[in-house]
Amino acid sequence: MAKSIDVQDLDIFYGDFKAVEGVSMTIKAKSVTAFIGPSGCGKSTFLRSLNRMHEVIPGARVEGKVMVDGMSLYDPIVDPVEVRRRIGMVFQRPNPFPTMSIYENVLAGNRLNNKRMPKSEADDVVEKSLRGANLWNEVKDRLGKPGMGLSGGQQQRLCIARAIAVEPEVLLMDEPCSALDPISTAAVEDLIHDLKSSYTIVIVTHNMQQAARVSDDTGFFNLKAAGKPGHLVEFNPTKQMFTNPDSPDTEAYISGRFG
Amino acid sequence: MSTGSSLTPPPAVSARRGRLALGDRVFAASARGAGLLILLALAGVFVFLLIQGIPGLSVDPKEYGQGFETFWQYVGPLLFGTIFISLLALIVAVPFALAVALFISHYAPRRLATPVAYVIDLLAAVPSVVFGLWGGRALSQALKPVINWLGDYLNWIPLFKGPASPNGQTALTAALVLGVMILPIITAISREVFAQTPRLNEEAAIGLGATRWEVIRLAVLPYAKSGVIAGIMLGLGRALGETMAVTMVYSSSPKYMLNIIGDTSPQTIAANIANNYAEASADKQHVLIAAGLVLFAFTFVVNFIARWAIGRGERKLAR
Amino acid sequence: MNAVAVAPSTLAHPRLPRWAPLVVAVAALAVGALLGLILGWGPVAIVLLSGLLYVVALPAWSRVLEGRRAATDRLMTNLVWGAFAVVCVPLLWLLWNVVQKGAPHVTVHFLTTSMRGVFGSMEGGILHAIQGTVIVTLAATVIAVPIGLMTAIYLIEYGRGSRLAKVITFLVDVMTGIPSIVAGLFALSLLVLFFGPAFRAGIGGAIALALLMTPTVVRSAEEMLRLVPSDLREASFALGVPKWRTILKVVMPTAIGGIVTGVVLAISRVIGETAPLLVTAGYNDSMNGNLFSGRMTTLPVYIFNQYKTPGAVPLGAHAADPPGYARAWAAALVLIVIVMILNLIARIIGKIFAPKTGR
Ligand SMILES: Nc1ncnc2c1ncn2[C@@H]1O[C@H](COP(=O)(O)OP(=O)(O)O)[C@@H](O)[C@H]1O
Ligand SMILES: [Mg+2]
Numbered sequence A: 001m002a003k004s005i006d007v008q009d010l011d012i013f014y015g016d017f018k019a020v021e022g023v024s025m026t027i028k029a030k031s032v033t034a035f036i037g038p039s040g041c042g043k044s045t046f047l048r049s050l051n052r053m054h055e056v057i058p059g060a061r062v063e064g065k066v067m068v069d070g071m072s073l074y075d076p077i078v079d080p081v082e083v084r085r086r087i088g089m090v091f092q093r094p095n096p097f098p099t100m101s102i103y104e105n106v107l108a109g110n111r112l113n114n115k116r117m118p119k120s121e122a123d124d125v126v127e128k129s130l131r132g133a134n135l136w137n138e139v140k141d142r143l144g145k146p147g148m149g150l151s152g153g154q155q156q157r158l159c160i161a162r163a164i165a166v167e168p169e170v171l172l173m174d175e176p177c178s179a180l181d182p183i184s185t186a187a188v189e190d191l192i193h194d195l196k197s198s199y200t201i202v203i204v205t206h207n208m209q210q211a212a213r214v215s216d217d218t219g220f221f222n223l224k225a226a227g228k229p230g231h232l233v234e235f236n237p238t239k240q241m242f243t244n245p246d247s248p249d250t251e252a253y254i255s256g257r258f259g
Numbered sequence B: 001m002s003t004g005s006s007l008t009p010p011p012a013v014s015a016r017r018g019r020l021a022l023g024d025r026v027f028a029a030s031a032r033g034a035g036l037l038i039l040l041a042l043a044g045v046f047v048f049l050l051i052q053g054i055p056g057l058s059v060d061p062k063e064y065g066q067g068f069e070t071f072w073q074y075v076g077p078l079l080f081g082t083i084f085i086s087l088l089a090l091i092v093a094v095p096f097a098l099a100v101a102l103f104i105s106h107y108a109p110r111r112l113a114t115p116v117a118y119v120i121d122l123l124a125a126v127p128s129v130v131f132g133l134w135g136g137r138a139l140s141q142a143l144k145p146v147i148n149w150l151g152d153y154l155n156w157i158p159l160f161k162g163p164a165s166p167n168g169q170t171a172l173t174a175a176l177v178l179g180v181m182i183l184p185i186i187t188a189i190s191r192e193v194f195a196q197t198p199r200l201n202e203e204a205a206i207g208l209g210a211t212r213w214e215v216i217r218l219a220v221l222p223y224a225k226s227g228v229i230a231g232i233m234l235g236l237g238r239a240l241g242e243t244m245a246v247t248m249v250y251s252s253s254p255k256y257m258l259n260i261i262g263d264t265s266p267q268t269i270a271a272n273i274a275n276n277y278a279e280a281s282a283d284k285q286h287v288l289i290a291a292g293l294v295l296f297a298f299t300f301v302v303n304f305i306a307r308w309a310i311g312r313g314e315r316k317l318a319r
Numbered sequence C: 001m002n003a004v005a006v007a008p009s010t011l012a013h014p015r016l017p018r019w020a021p022l023v024v025a026v027a028a029l030a031v032g033a034l035l036g037l038i039l040g041w042g043p044v045a046i047v048l049l050s051g052l053l054y055v056v057a058l059p060a061w062s063r064v065l066e067g068r069r070a071a072t073d074r075l076m077t078n079l080v081w082g083a084f085a086v087v088c089v090p091l092l093w094l095l096w097n098v099v100q101k102g103a104p105h106v107t108v109h110f111l112t113t114s115m116r117g118v119f120g121s122m123e124g125g126i127l128h129a130i131q132g133t134v135i136v137t138l139a140a141t142v143i144a145v146p147i148g149l150m151t152a153i154y155l156i157e158y159g160r161g162s163r164l165a166k167v168i169t170f171l172v173d174v175m176t177g178i179p180s181i182v183a184g185l186f187a188l189s190l191l192v193l194f195f196g197p198a199f200r201a202g203i204g205g206a207i208a209l210a211l212l213m214t215p216t217v218v219r220s221a222e223e224m225l226r227l228v229p230s231d232l233r234e235a236s237f238a239l240g241v242p243k244w245r246t247i248l249k250v251v252m253p254t255a256i257g258g259i260v261t262g263v264v265l266a267i268s269r270v271i272g273e274t275a276p277l278l279v280t281a282g283y284n285d286s287m288n289g290n291l292f293s294g295r296m297t298t299l300p301v302y303i304f305n306q307y308k309t310p311g312a313v314p315l316g317a318h319a320a321d322p323p324g325y326a327r328a329w330a331a332a333l334v335l336i337v338i339v340m341i342l343n344l345i346a347r348i349i350g351k352i353f354a355p356k357t358g359r
Helices: A043-049 A080-086 A102-113 A119-132 A152-165 A182-195 A208-214 A238-243 A248-254 B010-058 B071-107 B110-125 B128-153 B171-195 B199-207 B212-241 B244-249 B269-276 B282-318 C020-039 C043-065 C068-105 C108-112 C127-158 C163-176 C180-195 C202-227 C230-238 C243-270 C275-280 C299-308 C323-352
Strands: A005-014 A017-027 A032-036 A060-068 A087-090 A170-174 A200-204 A217-223 A230-237
Touching: A005 A043, A017 A043, A017 A217, A032 A043, A032 A208, A043 A170, A043 A200, A043 A230, A080 A087, A080 A102, A087 A152, A102 A119, A102 A152, A119 A152, A152 A170, A152 A182, A152 B199, A182 A200, A182 A208, A208 A238, A217 A238, A217 A248, A230 A238, A230 A248, A238 A248, B010 B071, B010 B282, B010 C127, B010 C163, B010 C180, B010 C202, B010 C243, B071 B110, B071 B171, B071 B212, B071 B269, B071 B282, B071 C068, B110 B171, B110 C068, B110 C323, B128 B171, B128 B244, B128 C068, B128 C299, B128 C323, B171 B212, B171 B244, B171 C068, B199 B212, B212 B282, B212 C068, B212 C180, B244 B269, B244 C299, B269 B282, B269 C180, B269 C275, B282 C163, B282 C180, C020 C043, C043 C068, C068 C323, C108 C127, C108 C323, C127 C163, C127 C202, C127 C243, C127 C299, C127 C323, C163 C202, C180 C202, C180 C275, C202 C243, C202 C275, C230 C243, C243 C323, C275 C299, C299 C323
Parallel strands: A017 A230, A032 A200, A032 A217, A087 A170, A170 A200
Antiparallel strands: A005 A017, A005 A060, A217 A230
């Protein structure tokens, strides 16, 4: 089931360094939410705090609330491992497991919970996920080959297939197309569009057109000054953001009159 | 010696270049010579051991002792003992070495990891004769009850057939000491390959909702396999050649046997050499050197495989 | 894609409370102590049993409450920490033994006399062994360092990528694995060939140690030379400085800290070698300053010798250890201190000369 995420007054730290300050927003279920903003303003940091990947870095911590289903993700009774299974992530650079085949890569997450999945069920999951990631037709004849043998765009879609194979409720994507060529980028964008019907998708992008093309809502992050924490300037429906933004800073950034 | 000023006017060049080129040639040649000398030294190890060892293959059988007729009858049980004790040491060391390597690379808090790595290096710096002294005098005393217990209750296992040695100075003790000695080697290499696993793959596993152990199983261990194997082989190489810890900790004789808690246990090649070199006649010296050659050849093969595995791992990663 | 499978819709999994490890630890200790007292075990057995109980009890509780995966994770965490704790034991135990049994005997007399004419419970010393160690190790260094250093220079500055360089690199790696006793036998065969089967002298030990030291020197020097940025070399070449002077005046001074560290570490490695000296330099009770003639004792061989022939327990002092053991422990303490000091020096030099990367 796709879920919505409520963020309330979130501060994010690396040790003593406050990287992101005072973010509040509501990410709607079954929609695509895009984050834009200059480099270093904390988009990735914020995204990683939505599935508790942030705390993997030594010394990293957050203050504030991230609510999913009326439950705070950072409540002590919540298991971060479970959070990450429910809220999947796709990274900037494709990262299939190098020692595994395409087939095994797709199943990597499922195997964690269900070691002895029957062959037929496993085949179903692989096919469904690869179809979901628009990759099935390209790889169905070489499922036993290493995942590293695919092209960059195919690898990234394999990673998306791996992420959706465990049927998460939310899919976080951190600049998923920045390492891809335009054709692969178009393929991934189509895929995002398709996935929207079943997942809540949050995507960080550097590409304004991409944000405009794929997202329903957009958040603009910015830095007040170098060394200061990043913050959310504006969060609005994408249409409004790109035609009639609330903040002059947003307008400046979007129209390229920035920095 | 010329002072090689930077901008030499053209007329002087030719004379000067001759001298400089000579300097360069001499230096390059001596660097190359040093490299060749190392090759020569390694070849020399083989050649001299061969020259002095080959006569040992055909000496008067009484030099082999124990009623052995030929050199191979004599060296067989020693080679068995060497491999046997070394494998026992590996069984002791490998699980702990890998666990400690993981501890340093993935489990320990940052502040602890560096000092722990240093402590393990310290373990590697302790001279083997001190390990031997400790094994023979302290560890053996402490192990007496354990050895008695093994002899009483587990004597149906051939390794613990007994009768248990009353002084604790057994092959089991030596295997433990050897295990401690080779642990730092295996740990050092494994810890390096564990730390080299790409962060991206670990993040992929974390993002799928893997626990820390599952991250290690998914993204660290498969990647580190050949490096770990190489580390184990290097540890084995070290154990095969270790002399003092074995010589000082238990009394041994060249026999095929499995009992490791008795008064006497299988002897290793290194211990055989160390025990007999002192009162060796010229003939016996040849025999001992021949035995040393066998040990060398064997460790050479083991190390060769280890290096090859490391190289293969690196090539695989480079792809 | 249609309907995502029904997952339990709450994130609040049952989890062990934060204080669970503490409670389990206390309980394990209590149970261990109780059982130990009933069965009449010593403190070591009690601690071992309690540790074992803890390692399995926490995952067992987790298995019931949190499920298989969390339990496995906790078990592995416990095992890894446990293995670390176990590995610390022999090191601390050994150091403690050496200090406790050795320190009382390390006196000025012990450090300043040899074993000449010492018998029974007379107090001997290790001066001759220290002398031998210093001479043999220095000689080995004098042989190994120039060869090792020049080889490293060849590998980095001249031979890059050539087949010879590859072969040398590989064989240097293999050489690291030569058993030390084999190095000793090599030196022995060399000497015996020229001077007859009974020849024993410090030089044999020095040759064996040099053979063991060279690969370490090559590897560390190679690594240090590789760190020298090639801009530096090119800048020097651009000034018309010939290659060999560039290496001596520009490359070496940049890398010297690391190279010295490597050499000191190599010395600390071989200074504790016993087996090769046993077969080449032998044992001797008296001072001998001549590297080329006569048996020469080094500290490790001294320890081995005292251990092998500890002498008789002095009359009247019943149940005491034979005097040789005390001397062995004391000499072991001196040896360990020397090795640790060398390691410390290496570390300090490494720190001082550490390449200053502006990061
Ligand atoms: N692992 C880290 N440790 C410390 N600081 C970090 C780390 N990762 C990112 N930062 C800092 O946090 C801030 C936000 O970074 P990031 O979230 O990566 O920005 P973005 O993704 O918007 O480009 C930057 O100032 C960056 O230097
Ligand atoms: Mg980023």
